[in-house]
Amino acid sequence: MSGPGAATRAAVSASALCAGYLATYFVSTALPTPLFWYAPLGRHVVWSVHPAELACDFYGRVALALAVGAACGALAWALTRGASPARLARALRLLGAWTAALLVFTAALYVYRLAGRRGSPMPLPPDYQAR
């Protein structure tokens, strides 16, 4: 980064990364999306919308959101090549607003879905001792 335009262009690209990441996180939660799930008991990875065994979607969802976010950031960097400072400032305001809205909606979606979730305990091993 050397001039004011370069710094704003980097911020536009970073905002596009944020918006792409958050949009992917929101959509992949709201709609049935196949993801990589890690099954801690079998220690293997499953490609599924929702596997039947105990598994974690967290890794797959974060990896997918990071990949889409990085692609959005790279696209914004390419599209803003040679853009005027005024155009960059407009793009930064727009992407900042999208980032803020997606952040609020995705956080609210998770609070709504998880706050009242019922527990699904697994059978206790014979030697289990609750501390």
Added chain:
Amino acid sequence: MTPPHIFLEGWSRALLLLHALVALALAGAATHLAVVSLRLWRSALQAPARARLARLARIYAQVIGATYAAAFGLGLLMYPHYRYVVRALYLDRYDVWAANLFDIKENLAALGLPLAIAVWAVGRKLDPERDRALAGWLAFLAVSIWLLVGAATISGLLVTDVRGV
């Protein structure tokens, strides 16, 4: 029946302690950057004061980048043990609210990850005179990160009080 072997289960207590220490440093840096970036954005400051605050913002942006990545990475390493031993065997049976609060916290932390990347990428090279137009954008990211880290820290303490490892 042999108990299942979970990834890094023997390291869960050490990882939890390290995760908490890094999260503490992150919470401090996030608080400082929120205050500094709001002052840079809202205050009518002389050039030397702006330069001093911008130098602090560059430092905290780098600390946030490093500590967010470290805290998040440690959380990912601990998650398989948490998912089976802590949640599936204990919290889902005895304290469902804590299991739900933990998953809300983990996802809020994940939502802050791109914001931390953006702060690190742009904030570490902030120039107070050249980048005046970015002050509002940086303040928005810094305050958002502070809110997410604060919520995650308090939730983490509450859940660990119920069952940590």
